[in-house]
Amino acid sequence: SAVISQKPSRDICQRGTSLTIQCQVDSQVTMMFWYRQQPGQSLTLIATANQGSEATYESGFVIDKFPISRPNLTFSTLTVSNMSPEDSSIYLCSVVGSGRASEQFFGPGTRLTVL
């Protein structure tokens, strides 16, 4: 299994500001993803973080709003830009573990509240 940590664990931000969330994995992984879990809803995939190239965004998510970095195989960041209250959510990093295709592991999440 992969152990994933995220920083910060929670934050309260003002409208119009930006927050960068960090995801650190204890082993090298090929696939890293960023999800959003809005209150009372299921997880929604934001993007696949690609090492060495631009992230692949899902429909409804754009790079200007959610820029993602993936400088190496163990680390990624997601920035939530120009925040509004609608961005209040839990943001989760996940990875596909090595040695067993398709099994995903999840970080503890970052609980973001935008005032």
Add this chain to the structure above:
Amino acid sequence: AQSVSQHNHHVILSEAASLELGCNYSYGGTVNLFWYVQYPGQHLQLLLKYFSGDPLVKGIKGFEAEFIKSKFSFNLRKPSVQWSDTAEYFCAVIPDSNYQLIWGAGTKLIIKP
């Protein structure tokens, strides 16, 4: 479009009751199937998974799920629930060899002591 549906959004049971949470998916090809659990204040954890072989899969904490291909279903079961099973349960599917999970909406399970 591929989708996963969980039949109940909220389930309330008493301790020792039997549990079955429904999960159906819409995809005609090969799938990998998962149940994840999120306990209050904790992150998502894998409960059990099905890739191939015996369609009756046993997971952690006494949970099991049965893959019925003809019904496109992967229902989660536990014969006798405990108060500590209070959590939100998510069914998820990966079609073919894709890495992208398709999630159900989740079922909030509350066990009354």
